[in-house]
Amino acid sequence: MRFKTRNFDTSSVALSTEDLSVHLPDTPGQPQVLKQIDVTIRQGETVCLVGESGSGKSVTSLAIMGLLPEALKVTEGRINLQDRDLLPLSRAQMRELRAARIAMIFQEPMTALNPVLRVGGQIMEVMELHTQLPAAERRARAISIMEQVHLPDVERVFRSYPHQLSGGQRQRIMIAMALVLEPVLLIADEPTTALDVTTQQQILSLIEELQANHGTAVLFITHDMGVVAEIADTVYVMKHGEIVEHGPVEHVLRQPQADYTRDLLASVPSLSPRPARPEGDEIVLKVEALNKIYGGGGILKKLPQTHAAKEVSFTLTRGRTLGIVGESGSGKSTVARCIMRLIDPTSGRIMLDGQDIAGLSRNALRPHRKKLQVVFQDPMRSLNPRWTIAESLIEGPLNYGTPRSEAMAEAARMLTVVGLPENALKRYPHQFSGGQRQRIAIARAVMMRPDVLVADEAVSALDVSVQAQVLKLLEQLQDELGIAIVFITHDLRVAAQICDEVIVMQRGAVVEHGTAAEVLVSPAHAYTRSLIEAAPGRMWDFQNFKEMPEVTHANPS
Incomplete structure (x- = not known):
């Protein structure tokens, strides 16, 4: 792919940090969170700061904004906004600068508005x-x-x-x-992580357009290397609070020097689908003509109807993974919630091991619940913060009559299976990283020995290396236990690496259904092609540091 070239004045520096160091002063040994960070952003330039969770990316941005939590202290260095050092400024002076001279957009606007x-x-x-x-x-x-x-x-x-x-x-x-x-500088902290590919592409194009019109310097924090390939002029790679590599984007992606950078790039899932697992004879889940309609009621005035799922049908056999992809509002999560009976379908059948569960009452549904488990996007919201990990893991088995001693033994074994130490049983969710919490959420679901696991955006909030570990874990569990997986995602790279079949949804309807290779390599529907073309960095082979050949899509419609 040809990287975008942007004309900016290399002599006009919007922001620079010099030997920026941040410590935790009230802890033994005063551990360093940032270690002599040197970053330069020129007027009109886009600098991407990349690295895994905990690498120091967001701490760097908060230090620049003067928004570090009280526990963290800048102990060394300078932060220059043009020619003005920000560190000596008072809180009132920093408030005057924020929005006027330096602004920030966050990952989740609903919490910022x-x-x-x-x-x-x-x-x-x-x-x-x-x-x-x-x-x-x-x-x-x-x-x-x-x-x-x-x-x-x-x-x-x-x-x-x-x-x-x-x-x-x-x-x-x-x-x-x-x-x-x-403002002189815009800091964007993971602003597209939770967005589907087409909305993500629109936001990235918008930032570039506004940057061209206003000459703004942009510091873009991300763990998505596809985004880096699309928008960056310069890349800084962070690990454990240090810059391990930096340079023009084409140099970093074509000829990475640091082992850590190469490992990050190797973790980016490819858009080329993996070989599909053989289709078995045992059908564990069959969905027939599933519909979900919202609205249509009203006392004084009839409310408009929203057809969130329209005649959705598919079959899933033991040990296989079905991916459901589409934009936000396409209906994919509605289908997942209907399957889980978290919401009631309007019509249709949901056959779980031959039993239609679509219309069962809560009491009648209870024996079937253990066969059908779910992993959500945010494990911090689905794990009880007041319970130890042991309590979270054994809750389900205890509810279905498993003796406590047996459930505890299985919980200890399951933690080992998902790559966590047995002593984690006594700890609480906040004492783990995001990737570790997601492993715990998977362990909790698998403790029930389900036939079907529904993963609703289960890896979308994880950085690429942790994402790769969790996807590998799901495949290992599938091999060991024969679990069938319904995988909801907006990330086509992830779908390519874990799914045997893919359903594409648009406005509640299935517009394409086939093997991952058929759908992602030779899409038949224009909407599917638009999703693939919107995937950031789609023409870059990250594992091999080179461009991918242009694909001519078959079966135009």
Whole structure:
């Protein structure tokens, strides 16, 4: 692939850090969190800061913003915004700079936006705090920046609350807030991680467009090497609080020097599907003409209906993985929740080991629950923070009559299976990393010896190396126990590496269904092709540090 070239003034430095070091001063030995970090970002340049969770990426961004938690202290170095050292500034002086000179957008806009204020008012508030503009001019400028970030029906969105907007629209509001005062530097901390590929591509293109129009320098923090290949001018690779490699993006991706960089790139899943597992004779899950319709009721006025799932049908045999992919709102999670009976389908059949569970009451469904387990995207929300890991793991077996001593022995064995020490049983969820918590969530599901495991975006929040470990773990468990997996994802690279079959959903309907090779290599539907073409870095072979040959899609429709 040809990397994007951007014209920027190499002599005009927007931000630089010099020997930046951060410690935990109140702990024994004062461990270093950042170790003499040197980063330079020029006006109009996009610098990507990459590395695994815990490498120090976000700590670097928070240090630059002056938002470090009280437990962390900058003990050495300088942070220069153009020619001004930020470290000696007071809190009040830093507040004046934020949004006006240096701005930040976060991964989850729903937690960054005020849920009880209309989004237009939140954009205007930024100008109210930092300018003397009259209200009419603030409103006009807010409308203008909302148009620049390509929001639809701007007047309606201006009056909307955050919960009334989609994830992509909320992220556009965050970008509008960040850029409305044309800051020197924009810091973007994993802003596209939770978005589907087409929305992700739109947000990346939007940031580039606004950068070209405003000349903003961008520090983009990510663990997605596909995003790096798409947008970076310069890459800094971090490990354990240190910069282990940096340079122009084409040099880092073509000729990585550090072993750690090579390992990171090797962990990026390929878009080329792995060989499919043979299809067995034992059908464990069969979904027939599944429909889910929301709305349509109302006392005074009939409400519009939303057809979240339309006539969805598929068959899954023991030991195989079926992937369901599509954009946000396509219906894939609705199908997963119907299968799990977390929501009731409107019509259709869900045959679990030959038994239709679609219409069963809660009591009648209970004996079947152990056959059907789920792993969610965020294990921190699905694990009880007040329970030890042992208590979380044995809860299910105890509910189904397993003696406590037997359940504890199985919990200890299962932790070993998922690659965690037995002493983890006595610890709590907050004492583990995100990847470790997801392993615990998988262990908890597998403790029930299910026939079907539903994984709903189970690896989307993990960095690439941990993601690769979790995918390998799922395959090992599948080999050992013969579990069938329904894998919900918006990441086509992940789908290529774990799925035997793939269903593509759009607006609640299945538009394509076939083997992973058929769907991802020779897609028959235009929507599937658009998803593949939107995948960041799709033309780059990360494992072999080279471009991939251009594929001409067969069966155009």
